[in-house]
Amino acid sequence: MERSLTELESRPEDSALIAEIFRAVHTIKGTTGFLGFHRLESLAHSGENVLGLLREGKIKSSQQVITILLRTMDALRGILKRISVSGDDGAEEAMNDAPLIRELDQLSGLEAGPVYAAKSREKKKAASRKKAAATAKSLEESTASIQLPAMLQQLPQPAPPPEPVQYNRRATDVPGGASQAATESTLRVDVELLNRMMNLVGELVLTRNQILQHNSVNHGFNTLARRLDMVTSDLRESVMKARMQPVSYIFQKFPRMVRDLCHICNKHVQLDMVGQETELDKSLLEAIKDPLIHAVRNAIDHGMEPEADRVAIGKPVEGTVRLRAIQEGGHVVIEVSDDGRGMDPKRILQKAVDKGLVPAENAENMSEREIFQLVFMPGFSTAEKVTNVSGRGVGMDVVRTNVEKIGGKVELDSALGKGTTLRLRIPLTLAIVPALVVRACGETFAIPQNALFELVYVSEENVSTAIERVDNVQVYRLRGDLLPVVRLDELLKLPMEKSEQKKFFMVVLDADGRRFGLVVDELLDPEEIVVKPLSVVLRQMGLFSGATILGNGSLALILDPTAAAIRSNIALRNVEEDAAIAPAIEAEVSPEFLVFSTGRKGERPRRMALPLEIVDRIETVPFNRIEFAGQQPVMQYLGGLLPLLDESNLLHDLSESSSTNAAQTPVQILVIHHESEAVGIVVREVLDVTRGNIYADANLPGAENATSKVARIGDRVTVLQNMATVREILASQNSESVKNNMQLEVA
Amino acid sequence: MMSATSVSTTSAVETRALCSVRVGGQMYGVDINEVSEILGPSQQRSVPCAPHFIGGLVPYRGEVLTTVNLRALFDLPPFEQLSSALVVEGESGTYGLLVDAVCEVAQVTAETFEAIPSTLDAKRKALLRGAYKLPKGLLIQLELKRLDPMALMAMSSSVAV
Numbered sequence: 001m002e003r004s005l006t007e008l009e010s011r012p013e014d015s016a017l018i019a020e021i022f023r024a025v026h027t028i029k030g031t032t033g034f035l036g037f038h039r040l041e042s043l044a045h046s047g048e049n050v051l052g053l054l055r056e057g058k059i060k061s062s063q064q065v066i067t068i069l070l071r072t073m074d075a076l077r078g079i080l081k082r083i084s085v086s087g088d089d090g091a092e093e094a095m096n097d098a099p100l101i102r103e104l105d106q107l108s109g110l111e112a113g114p115v116y117a118a119k120s121r122e123k124k125k126a127a128s129r130k131k132a133a134a135t136a137k138s139l140e141e142s143t144a145s146i147q148l149p150a151m152l153q154q155l156p157q158p159a160p161p162p163e164p165v166q167y168n169r170r171a172t173d174v175p176g177g178a179s180q181a182a183t184e185s186t187l188r189v190d191v192e193l194l195n196r197m198m199n200l201v202g203e204l205v206l207t208r209n210q211i212l213q214h215n216s217v218n219h220g221f222n223t224l225a226r227r228l229d230m231v232t233s234d235l236r237e238s239v240m241k242a243r244m245q246p247v248s249y250i251f252q253k254f255p256r257m258v259r260d261l262c263h264i265c266n267k268h269v270q271l272d273m274v275g276q277e278t279e280l281d282k283s284l285l286e287a288i289k290d291p292l293i294h295a296v297r298n299a300i301d302h303g304m305e306p307e308a309d310r311v312a313i314g315k316p317v318e319g320t321v322r323l324r325a326i327q328e329g330g331h332v333v334i335e336v337s338d339d340g341r342g343m344d345p346k347r348i349l350q351k352a353v354d355k356g357l358v359p360a361e362n363a364e365n366m367s368e369r370e371i372f373q374l375v376f377m378p379g380f381s382t383a384e385k386v387t388n389v390s391g392r393g394v395g396m397d398v399v400r401t402n403v404e405k406i407g408g409k410v411e412l413d414s415a416l417g418k419g420t421t422l423r424l425r426i427p428l429t430l431a432i433v434p435a436l437v438v439r440a441c442g443e444t445f446a447i448p449q450n451a452l453f454e455l456v457y458v459s460e461e462n463v464s465t466a467i468e469r470v471d472n473v474q475v476y477r478l479r480g481d482l483l484p485v486v487r488l489d490e491l492l493k494l495p496m497e498k499s500e501q502k503k504f505f506m507v508v509l510d511a512d513g514r515r516f517g518l519v520v521d522e523l524l525d526p527e528e529i530v531v532k533p534l535s536v537v538l539r540q541m542g543l544f545s546g547a548t549i550l551g552n553g554s555l556a557l558i559l560d561p562t563a564a565a566i567r568s569n570i571a572l573r574n575v576e577e578d579a580a581i582a583p584a585i586e587a588e589v590s591p592e593f594l595v596f597s598t599g600r601k602g603e604r605p606r607r608m609a610l611p612l613e614i615v616d617r618i619e620t621v622p623f624n625r626i627e628f629a630g631q632q633p634v635m636q637y638l639g640g641l642l643p644l645l646d647e648s649n650l651l652h653d654l655s656e657s658s659s660t661n662a663a664q665t666p667v668q669i670l671v672i673h674h675e676s677e678a679v680g681i682v683v684r685e686v687l688d689v690t691r692g693n694i695y696a697d698a699n700l701p702g703a704e705n706a707t708s709k710v711a712r713i714g715d716r717v718t719v720l721q722n723m724a725t726v727r728e729i730l731a732s733q734n735s736e737s738v739k740n741n742m743q744l745e746v747a
Numbered sequence: 748m749m750s751a752t753s754v755s756t757t758s759a760v761e762t763r764a765l766c767s768v769r770v771g772g773q774m775y776g777v778d779i780n781e782v783s784e785i786l787g788p789s790q791q792r793s794v795p796c797a798p799h800f801i802g803g804l805v806p807y808r809g810e811v812l813t814t815v816n817l818r819a820l821f822d823l824p825p826f827e828q829l830s831s832a833l834v835v836e837g838e839s840g841t842y843g844l845l846v847d848a849v850c851e852v853a854q855v856t857a858e859t860f861e862a863i864p865s866t867l868d869a870k871r872k873a874l875l876r877g878a879y880k881l882p883k884g885l886l887i888q889l890e891l892k893r894l895d896p897m898a899l900m901a902m903s904s905s906v907a908v
Contacts, residue, residue: 203809443793492795534804535813536839537896543796547804547811555792555804555811 209551303340511561788829
């Protein structure tokens with residue numbers, strides 16, 4: 001932070017830098033606030049006021065401002081040191097901070113004045129600026145008036161230093177409090193040591209991979225390799241387990257925090273905690289602590305309506321905030337949900353436009369999902385006034401920054417009037433990841449499997465048609481949707497041999513909602529790779545997230561799918577759009593058909609089809625199980641008799657056959673149902689199950705029956721046979737049941 | 748300016764040991780105290796889209812080491828054989844310096860030191876600290892501070908602007 005502040009002195013316009021400092025101070029304030037270190041909190045709050053104005057450009061970062069901020073930081077550090085030594089923040093010395101706080105408040109309150117005046121003299125934007133200045137000023141005044149009396153009260157009678165014992169008692173008497181036993185039974189391990197173990201295990205995994213690839217030499221070696229494999233896996237698992245800690249480790253801090261927040265905000269909130277036993281890597285757990293604190297603050301301060309409002313709309317007076325942790329595949333999902341007022345997309349958008357975060361002309365076309373994403377932008381807040389708890393719009397920014405830093409994702413769901421859910425998706429661990437190793441132009445690259453969606457193989461004969469072009473952009477038709485295609489060799493500017501097109505593979509990736517196909521020459525093995533960090537220079541390129549040593553001992557770069565997508569201008573897929581399109585497609589897609597062939601032996605087989613939904617089973621039985629009731633072939637089936645429809649006289653031929661093994665010849669029967677009655681259709685061979693469309697009322701010239709309907713199954717045009725014919729055949733075979741079965745004949 | 752200050756510091760020391768390396772036809776020297784390890788000829792894993800001065804990656808003690816290609820920096824054609832690497836602790840982390848061959852350690856004295864002549868291109872000159880006039884020929888000391896990949900990056904981007 002000191003570095004950032006001094007950097008700010010040389011680059012006063014750098015807004016990213018200011019945002020960084022602001023986040024740091026905000027986090028200090030937030031954390032200390034809920035721990036009860038009021039001296040630290042009030043100092044940090046004043047400092048934050050100044051930084052907030054700096055960030056919005058309301059005051060310039062002059063040398064004087066930065067000097068004061070640096071002094072603030074020194075003071076903060078002093079108190080922190082005291083806390084780490086003695087456990088209390090020396091509240092009785094809070095008096096010493098008073099001059100500094102006053103100076104800071106003066107800076108934020110008075111310094112701002114002349115700048116507005118100067119700005120408002122600019123003729124063109126005078127009116128709008130004035131308005132902004134006025135609101136900002138009144139905002140500032142309101143904070144000042146909140147802050148100062150609070151301080152005055154605090155000074156004469158400093159808050160008693162909180163005792164750790166007191167914490168524990170309070171934490172447990174809040175409903176849902178963390179079980180103390182769970183934490184006591186665990187062992188404390190030096191994280192440094194754990195990291196070392198992790199590295200060793202990484203090496204072991206590499207060795208195992210190398211041995212596994214050379215295992216054809218002799219059998220003893222093979223066994224050795226297997227044992228090494230087992231040991232490695234076990235060791236890895238146990239080390240991982242040592243790093244894992246239940247989320248209750250951080251959850252247990254929340255009851256107290258929620259209690260204090262409720263007191264400040266004058267709300268009644270019940271905290272519900274689910275899945276506390278869910279485990280997460282220790283370092284990741286630390287990393288999500290701050291985001292969770294911010295999320296819970298937001299839920300209570302912004303999310304919950306005041307009690308009176310809740311009663312008015314018939315909600316229970318006591319609101320509920322739920323913390324939920326579950327494991328989903330390779331991720332742990334942590335949800336913070338509330339049953340508060342929810343978020344109004346319109347209001348968020350309005351606010352974003354007012355704050356200049358979104359150009360007004362873009363605002364109209366934004367989807368709800370995009371709008372909710374705005375909440376995560378630095379400087380965004382919908383709170384009407386800035387309170388001690390939240391409302392500066394730093395919170396969500398911190399949440400996203402921290403979670404993305406550890407490779408996680410943040411999602412936000414909200415229903416107006418019903419509540420908001422914030423979902424943090426955290427990877428279980430970062431050190432060892434499953435990856436697919438691919439090759440392009442002779443170089444190997446690893447692609448993390450969590451981004452992998454599917455693999456498409458394009459054979460030599462299809463190469464020329466598989467990839468189509470829209471202008472100079474390549475696309476591939478994946479089940480009817482156009483998928484943008486990126487060639488790995490082009491993306492990485494690899495030296496391309498201008499050889500003729502050969503077969504290739506396409507790796508379909510979904511990188512945080514950006515879906516695209518990556519064309520590679522070859523797919524190698526899927527491998528568990530140990531991620532090695534790259535040097536700063538290479539990290540800055542952004543294209544690779546690390547490197548790894550493969551089983552054959554060679555180095556491979558780990559491609560960052562998101563960076564690759566962004567570099568290729570792949571846009572975010574809009575989930576809602578997809579959802580809207582999906583049912584439309586569903587409605588268009590006709591039912592599936594079962595395609596089969598009939599016809600006597602020796603004749604050209606005829607392709608026929610039946611709607612799949614009426615097919616119950618496909619039975620293959622020896623011919624001797626089929627009996628004849630007069631001319632009608634029947635089969636005992638599920639304790640009843642199943643009449644069989646044998647249009648092409650397959651059964652007749654078999655019964656006439658002189659061959660000795662005719663009795664054992666397998667016969668395929670489609671068991672179909674119609675109006676609760678079952679009938680079997682004897683077929684020569686079942687070919688396929690595929691989708692098709694029936695074109696009603698289309699006349700087919702030259703067809704056997706003038707009333708035949710046309711259908712398209714797969715990519716072949718087929719004929720829908722007149723149902724009357726089926727009925728006739730059935731009637732002629734003395735069957736009474738099948739009346740309206742649709743049967744399709746392939747033209 | 749830079750070389751002037753270097754002169755004053757080097758003249759204070761009687762003799763110093765330089766690890767001499769060959770790049771192209773020229774001998775270069777690196778203060779032996781600044782070299783943490785020498786890696787023999789090894790295969791470089793090239794990094795696509797990386798700045799031109801990046802030689803590639805080599806495995807090093809279970810980590811992956813980024814190397815700086817001196818030939819690329821001195822506009823020499825690529826080396827036909829495998830390069831050796833000096834492992835150096837830089838400001839942005841450990842990195843490797845790719846050289847054609849690592850030769851003996853040379854003992855040099857301050858009297859034989861001379862600054863790089865001003866006729867050399869300023870950009871190139873920044874990478875060199877000065878030259879020692881040895882009987883066998885000149886031994887040019889490399890300015891390791893400037894050879895750190897991040898420093899090179901900053902330099903190349905400032906030139907580009």
